[in-house]
Amino acid sequence: MSGAAYIVGIAETTPAARREDVNTTELVWEAVSAALDDAGIELADVGGAITASQDFWEGRTISSMAVNEVCGATFKSESKIAADGALALLYASARIETGLDRLLLVAAHCMESQADPHAVELAAFDPYVQRELDPDETVLAGLQAQLLDYPVALRARVVEAARRRSPWLDPLPEGAVAASPLTASPLHALERAPLMDAACVLVLCDAETAARLGRPAVRVAGGGTATGRYWVDRDLTRAGELRDALDGALHHAGWDDAPEHIELSATFAHQAILFGRELGLGSDAAVVDALEQGRLAPTGGALAGRPGVVAGLSATAACARALHEHGGRALAHGTTGLLAQSHHFVCLESA
Amino acid sequence: MRGAVAAVAVGQTDHVSRRLDVGIPEMVREAVDRCLETRDLTFADVDALVLGNMEMFEGVNLVEHWLVDALGAAGKPVWKLNNGGTVGASTAIAAYYLIASGFHRRVLCVGFEKQSEGSAQSSITTVGDPIWERAVMAGAIGNFAAMTSVYVNESGVTAEQAARVAVKARRNACLNPHAQLKMPDLTVEDVLASDMLAYPVRKLDFCPSSDGACAVLFAAEDLAASLAPKPAWIHAAVTAHDQQYMGDSPKRLAEMRSLIEARRKGYAFAGIEDPVRDFDVAEIYEPATYAELAMYECLGFCEQGGGGRFIDAGVPELDGALPVNPSGGVLSANPVGATALIRVGEAAMQVMNEAGEHQIPNVRTALATGYGGNAWTDLLILRTEKP
């Protein structure tokens, strides 16, 4: 029993290192108004909204309050899923499947330039025994990369592929990744997805509404999510929770296998390789080949310029656009938490 | 397309102003253990979790990830919401949709707050819009008291009538082992003599700040009966918001637009026509005495402006026609991330006939509401029968 929700509108703002011209409300409105146009509907047609934002990145408790009105939720229902936007999409799909919601906006947003990432990430560490060491996610990523021991040349190719495939960022010159400063050995600065300000909005509706609107539509066939143990308790050389989330998604969608088209979201280059291996794509080198050829992360994933909270929803948008072009099936991926403690998958099928 | 969903188990910590004996993980685990123990269940009986907490209050980001082991959640789907005061009920509503759609089968909702570990004033500041609202704030109490003056002006309720709500709450609390403020001898005079916090709201008119956690297990239609002898079935699960800034709704308390809208939708879903007749008990989210009076009106328990007369007539008392907050309500315990889930949990306990000393006899239908943000509302209706 799955797959009764349809994506009928897609929009995202062009990610930028810093947007001085808009606040969060205006940024999200930019994406919402474009998504409404894409779906051929008005704000008043929206039945409710599911948003994705993290209070620490936003500098605000109940950060969704800033986007309540522009998401059409005044006097209606808005619920914030504090995780990657792909999870917000899964919640919205579940709501539509019940028949109680007919048309929902799903909005993921973050202005990463506004916050201090070190302080935001530090707050996610255990207050009793870890914070005194003043760590952040880059430090953990350095630990993880050290354990995985992929050669820097391979990691650089991951970043270069993402930049080449990015709809927004310029390609990198040869050697730029290895030449960028060391942040936490063995990692170089360019191995991490750059901080970005962006919002992504999808319009989701039931079958009847999709038929009435008559726009190109993509069916949400199913999805899954799984959360692993806290970073210090995990085997950082594996990502078993990715497998758990994927298996759950495939089962929910009734699919025997993962499709070839997978828009993977990895914040760090070495993670893309690790995740590709967990997906069963073969050796480290085989995964990097897949990234370069665009079978994995065809639009570059998080490294292509997507804020962490937005990456999974933007991946879903990219998959949906691809399915409009050539039909078939696609898998969108997002993560939440330090070193991707949670993984989320959305199974998409052309309608 | 849509399966029925029921609450099948509830657990709470004993809410107090300060728990020095546990950290957050242990406090949350207490509520979860108590919940699962009521039915001899283990973590293996939980498919997914939904957490509610105001992370900026305790200064712990991604708190659900830190708590994975404490919650037996490794490998499972874990969802997290932080919607403010409504969050506890929002977790229940999320569980409802996730189960009704078939996405999950058994969902454990956990709401918690260890308010004593944060800075209360900084916390409230983080609620204000950074660009528009933070430059001039007066804490939760200033905002609330200003709203109250409009309600008093519209309705003519008196300080005595409001004080009656406080007396009801803290006396009811004496029958609830989990409540923080148990005051068996509290009188209206005591309330009127307590310090004025912000005119006209006095200390005993206002909710406390608490450390506490609540866990409620929800289950799918085919599992509920095997998990609880008398499951509490969800008949309505509605959320409604308002405009976005603190001053947008001029009569925010007197005419709580989100509550009126949520009530309209929720009552229609559940076939409620005369709430005093159709509900057997109500657990509502009253941040202060005056709010409870206003909510009687906005929920249609009485006519507009009639909140004071409603309590004067004794209707919401334990032995009245519609007991309101037999648990002692928010006025007796307020761990923000848990508070609205406690309302749902207490309503469920009433329907399941497991509310112990504060059980209302013959409960068939119960109402639970959540309040928070800019006067937002969550509203749930639970019954002994399946929808």
Added chain:
Amino acid sequence: MIDEPLRLKQQVTLEYRFAAGEYASRFFRTLKEEQRFLARRCPNGHVLLPPRPVCGLCNVATADWVEVGPRATLGGYTVVYVPFTDPMTGEGRPVPYGFGLIRFDGCDTSVYHLVDETDPHRLRIGLPVEPVWRDASERKGTFADIRHFRPLYEEDA
């Protein structure tokens, strides 16, 4: 049971650089430099302050800028007796202080601000008030550029 529980004191410091955006930039520049108040109006005539891109009452984009005030009316009000540390400055605000909803003439929504009165029985809903400004040198482009609102008792016959 623990005999002597340990407590850990910690400071979490979070710094942000917020982009004010188009509407706030215009509003606060005008407030600071010209001491005027600009609101947004939707096509159905709702006048909204803070100014914003969408009218939530109508679910449509707001259409134009409209000046409101400086005269205003007091809506809900209170006098606060609980000490409050201003989180923006770290200063303690002297108690008691008046606080309430200010609706500028011509505007449909209100904003919270301080009111220069400490006797709640002198205040009432509907009282005319006006802003009392800080000196130009002290104004920064925030609502705190207004020191408080002064009740106009002399006009409130």
